[in-house]
Amino acid sequence: MRVAYPLLLLLLLLLVGIEGAQAQRIVFSGQITESGTAKVVPFTSVFVPGTAQGATADVEGRYQLIVNGPVDSLAASAIGFATLKKRVSAEDRQTVNFTLGAGSVSLGEVVVRPRENPAYVILRRVQQHKAQNNKRTLQAFEFDSYSRVQVALNNLPSQVSRRKLLRQMTQVADSLGLARDAQGKPMVPFFASEVLSHYYQHNQPLRKREEIKRTQLHGAAPREGSVTSQILGSSFQDWDFYPNWQQLLGKDFISPIADGWKFTYEYELQDSVYVGKDFCYKIGVTPRRPQDLAFVGTIWINTSTYALRRVDLVVSPDANLNFIEQVAVKQDLVPSAAGQGLPQRTAVVIGIKPTKGSTGILARLTIVNSNFDVNHPKPLPFYDRPLETAADAFDVPKDFFATYRPDSLTQEEQVTLQVLDSVRQLPAMRSLLEVADIAVNGYYRAGKIEWGPILTAYSFNNIEGSRFRVGFRTTPEFSRDWLLRPYLAYGTRDGRFKYGLRVQRIVERQHWTVVNFEHRHDLDQVALLDNDYALENPLFEASARLGNISSSRPLRRTLTTLALQTDLFRGFTQRVIFRRQSFQPLYPFAYYTQERAPGSPTADNFDLSEVVVESRYARDEVLIPNNQNRRTAIGLKKWPAVTVRYTMGLDNVLGSDFRYQKLNLLIDQSIRLGQVGRTDYRIDAGYIPSTVPYPVLKTHLGNESPFYNGGAFNLMRYFEFVSDRYVSFQFENQFDGFLLNSIPAIKQLNWRLVATGNVLWGGVSEANRRINPAQDPITGGPLPSFQSLGSLPYAEVGYGIENILRVARVDFLHRLTYRNSPGARTFGVKVSFQFKL
Numbered sequence: 001m002r003v004a005y006p007l008l009l010l011l012l013l014l015l016v017g018i019e020g021a022q023a024q025r026i027v028f029s030g031q032i033t034e035s036g037t038a039k040v041v042p043f044t045s046v047f048v049p050g051t052a053q054g055a056t057a058d059v060e061g062r063y064q065l066i067v068n069g070p071v072d073s074l075a076a077s078a079i080g081f082a083t084l085k086k087r088v089s090a091e092d093r094q095t096v097n098f099t100l101g102a103g104s105v106s107l108g109e110v111v112v113r114p115r116e117n118p119a120y121v122i123l124r125r126v127q128q129h130k131a132q133n134n135k136r137t138l139q140a141f142e143f144d145s146y147s148r149v150q151v152a153l154n155n156l157p158s159q160v161s162r163r164k165l166l167r168q169m170t171q172v173a174d175s176l177g178l179a180r181d182a183q184g185k186p187m188v189p190f191f192a193s194e195v196l197s198h199y200y201q202h203n204q205p206l207r208k209r210e211e212i213k214r215t216q217l218h219g220a221a222p223r224e225g226s227v228t229s230q231i232l233g234s235s236f237q238d239w240d241f242y243p244n245w246q247q248l249l250g251k252d253f254i255s256p257i258a259d260g261w262k263f264t265y266e267y268e269l270q271d272s273v274y275v276g277k278d279f280c281y282k283i284g285v286t287p288r289r290p291q292d293l294a295f296v297g298t299i300w301i302n303t304s305t306y307a308l309r310r311v312d313l314v315v316s317p318d319a320n321l322n323f324i325e326q327v328a329v330k331q332d333l334v335p336s337a338a339g340q341g342l343p344q345r346t347a348v349v350i351g352i353k354p355t356k357g358s359t360g361i362l363a364r365l366t367i368v369n370s371n372f373d374v375n376h377p378k379p380l381p382f383y384d385r386p387l388e389t390a391a392d393a394f395d396v397p398k399d400f401f402a403t404y405r406p407d408s409l410t411q412e413e414q415v416t417l418q419v420l421d422s423v424r425q426l427p428a429m430r431s432l433l434e435v436a437d438i439a440v441n442g443y444y445r446a447g448k449i450e451w452g453p454i455l456t457a458y459s460f461n462n463i464e465g466s467r468f469r470v471g472f473r474t475t476p477e478f479s480r481d482w483l484l485r486p487y488l489a490y491g492t493r494d495g496r497f498k499y500g501l502r503v504q505r506i507v508e509r510q511h512w513t514v515v516n517f518e519h520r521h522d523l524d525q526v527a528l529l530d531n532d533y534a535l536e537n538p539l540f541e542a543s544a545r546l547g548n549i550s551s552s553r554p555l556r557r558t559l560t561t562l563a564l565q566t567d568l569f570r571g572f573t574q575r576v577i578f579r580r581q582s583f584q585p586l587y588p589f590a591y592y593t594q595e596r597a598p599g600s601p602t603a604d605n606f607d608l609s610e611v612v613v614e615s616r617y618a619r620d621e622v623l624i625p626n627n628q629n630r631r632t633a634i635g636l637k638k639w640p641a642v643t644v645r646y647t648m649g650l651d652n653v654l655g656s657d658f659r660y661q662k663l664n665l666l667i668d669q670s671i672r673l674g675q676v677g678r679t680d681y682r683i684d685a686g687y688i689p690s691t692v693p694y695p696v697l698k699t700h701l702g703n704e705s706p707f708y709n710g711g712a713f714n715l716m717r718y719f720e721f722v723s724d725r726y727v728s729f730q731f732e733n734q735f736d737g738f739l740l741n742s743i744p745a746i747k748q749l750n751w752r753l754v755a756t757g758n759v760l761w762g763g764v765s766e767a768n769r770r771i772n773p774a775q776d777p778i779t780g781g782p783l784p785s786f787q788s789l790g791s792l793p794y795a796e797v798g799y800g801i802e803n804i805l806r807v808a809r810v811d812f813l814h815r816l817t818y819r820n821s822p823g824a825r826t827f828g829v830k831v832s833f834q835f836k837l
Contacts, residue, residue: 027093028065032057032076035101044078044098045273049085056271076100077273119267119283125306126257133307134242135201135340140377142200143342145210146406148366150416151191151219154351189416190361192218194401199369200378206620207383207570208238214404215389216396219420239331239346239367241311245672248327251736252672253293253315256285257308260674264294272303275310275332279303290318291737291747292675295329307341308333320737320750322806325351325360336374344369368406384570385510386622448478456487462548463586464523465493471500481506483630489522498522512573512623512631513566520559526585526694527552527718531701531711543705544718550587551704552718553784555695558582571619577612580654583695588783591693591771593657602777606693608649609656616643640669649690660690677735682711688724691767694786698723700760700794708800708811708830713758715796715815715828722786723762732756734802749804756798756811764788792817807833 032044040061047054048071057063065074070090077083081100088094131137170188194216200209240246244258254264261267264287271282280300287294297313315327328349333341348365409417443452449472459467471487478484483504490497500520507513528544544552563577583606590602618641623631643666651659667683686698700723702716703709710732735753740746769788776783800811813828 025092026067026071026090028063028067028074028088028096029093030063030095030097032061032063032078032098032100034081035099041078041081041100044076044100045271046074046076046098047274049073049075056273078271117267117269119269119281120262122269122281122283122301122306123257123261123267126301126308127259127261129306130242130257132339133305133341135240135336135342136203136206136242138203138336138338138340139375140200140202141336141342141372141374142198142376143369143373144371145195145197145199146368147193147195147197148364148405149191149193150189150364150413152362152416153188153190154360154362187362189419190219192417192420194405196401196404200383202377202380202383205380207380208386208622209383210387212387212389212393214396214400215393216401217394218417239329239343239348241308241331244674248315251293251321252678253295254675256295256299256311256313264288264292264675270298273300275300276334278309280309285313287316290316291320291750292316293319293321293736305335305339307335309341320747320752320803322750322803323352327351334372336372338374340374342369342372342374343367366407370406381569384567386570443473445475448475449473450475459546461523461546462550463494463554464491464496467491469498491523508566511567514564516561516563516565518559518561522557523554524557525549525552525554525718527699527702529695529699531699543707553589553695554586556584556586571617571621573616573618575612575614575616577610577614579608579610579612580656581608581610583607585695588776588781589695590773590777590783592773602773603657606657607655608658608696609653610647610649612645612647614643614645616641618642637670640667642667649692649696658690658692658696660688660692660696662690663687673733675738677733677738679731679733680710681729681731683727683729685727686723686725688768691765691771694722694768694772697764697768698726698762700726700728700762703830706830708809708832710756713760713794713796714798714811714830715813715825716794717823720787720821721760721762721789721794722764723788724764724768726760726762726789728758728760728762730756730758750806751801752803754798754800754802754809754811756800756813758794758796760789760794762789762794787821789818794818802834809834 028046030046032041032046033039034041042057042061044057044061044063045054046057046063046065048065048067055063055065071088073085073087074096075083075085076098078100081102084098084100086096086098088096135141194214195212196214198211198213200211201207241255241257244255244260245252246255247253254260256265258264266286266288268284269281270284273280273282280302283299283301284297285299286296294316295313296316297311299308299313300310301307302309310333311329311331313329315321315324317326326349330347331343332345334344336342346365346367348363350363350365352361352363442454443450444454445451451470451472453471456469456471458469461467467489469487469489471485473485474483483502483506485500485502485504487500488497489499498521500522501518503517505515507515525545558581560580561577562579563575565573565575567573585604590604591606593601593603618637619639620637621633621641623633643664645662645664645666647660647662647664649658649660649662650656663686665683665685668681670678670680672678688697699719700716700721701709701712702718702720703712703714704718708714710730733755735755737747737750737752740751740753764786772785773783774785775781795816796813797816798811798813800809802809804810809832811830811832813830815824815826815828818824819826
């Protein structure tokens, strides 16, 4: 027997309104009382046995149930009472009262401590039975999956709705009969998708794979083959409440059945009802602190197995989130053949509104899974490709989804798809899609090539003056296996052309075997060399390359690279690189070419030939092909990503000047710390046992800009410290709403604390100090030198507040060591801007 839930009732009402002439509509009403005392029994479940049609009585024991008849009986059940069935007739309106007698259904096996909340007893049993109910204790499982995403604009102000595109979209929606909201404002569909796939999961070790069979996009859809268009299936929308934390919108929400449930939630045992054939406890949940990232709503727990059977939850309306108006999740789980529950149907609603009264976005997601198969794992290499899209996935025959989708579209959903297919042809919509594509990707698409990046088209610095740059990259329509990225730049002050060309050839996709060739001649800076991983903040990188760049040691660099990359297995990537570089410093520079002593020969430029061997292991990183010729990492990683790199400099090869070796180790990880937030840390270590000029050594990335950069030492000057052996540790902890959510005057602002720390140990050998003369051998004037760390490490710490006005972050930084160095800043304030939920 089943008990209906709100989404199903809404569907039934819609069907009644749409097909009223085809199905009999019967309205049942009545009251439930207790036998012997005649007292009302509130919140009783009244349902049609063997169906999903039902209702819950109110506090007075009264109910109303509308069904599509005919039905032959109704049933009523409540905690502590025996379930009672009654036969009914086929009349359109009937009054059916129930008088319930005492029954045997109770907590029975458990002991309720005096004055203890009875829901606590059930939650303890849920914890005890987690292993036997959690799908992650299965060896493996797989199923067919169908997912549907619909996105619409709502709460359109009149001045917005009068704009040309929205006016045209509204006219199309009205002409096709799409209903407006309760205030009479148009609900303008914007995008929809449907995906049929087959999903696999292996649990020890955790591996996921999804095979996309068919995908259909409507409206302002992402480009076919893009990352967004490929991850609309089930494997990247895994709503699983058994782990302590549910990843949602890039945030960590604590589950109502987490190990620390009692410290985060309040519970209320509300009822006992049938969900399908399972008799369940119905329990209300609310967070103890409304600002926490937690849920409000109802969970249903099986009375015999203590398995999670159903959830109907919303994110706490007071949660410390930006731009989110609502998040609602409904999910039904069914036991697998082995007993553990698997998600049968998931429905999600996400409402986004940047500011009060502004235009909002309403997204609806529906996932229906079927044909479950458990404990038949595939060989591990099968899971190495987490996403496989069929070659004909986007070639969907007419009416394909109408035939194969596992559920039926409502009349409103059918009209929505018609509207989207119509508005996609509007010229204004096509223009909007082009603008959106430029904003997201930074490129303007024209035929089979994309011009850009747009942001690099113009810049200014004291060496080049005004710099103009034009470039493009090819698309999969040009070639699925070749990617070309040339560019040409010109500086008005130095009167020089700069240029570059990158060529990528995908040799084999199973292991993503790729050959890369690059040749470029351009302006660079010693202070930014070998720091690509740290140039993460666009504002910082732009400011570091603009204005007066003399202090960061500018130079002209000609680079030629040939690289081969392949994945030996999932997460384990190997690269072999041959690299040829020429350096022409644009500031006074010299180094000894022989004895490294005063009077010895010197040179002011040098060439390098290198072989680089790199291994990177990221155990749970998910890489998705982007537009078929690039890969993009998605999702959070629990395990550290470890990169080991060995570089050998070859002497007298293609005119190179040095023989040397470099060793590098890089470790990145993000760790969830429960209520205290999330910490991201990076360990970077390197060793250069050879003697080379200081531009070849490690220049630690400083930050003289006003913008905070998590990959830099924010109170260190550009080119302040150089090392040939070093270890650095950098961390950042985001507390989310921890502490500030508990301060009455502050919590309304939704501010969030952050803490940072950077420590660097390093040094330079005496040989590497002597190779650089102190005086210019030609003019006799002093040459710029470099500084290294002593026995004391460089250290800085910071604290700050993010989410100021939802976009700004302010960091207060203290330099703890080398405070007396020339030009050192012992305290600084830096800002950054970010759009985070």
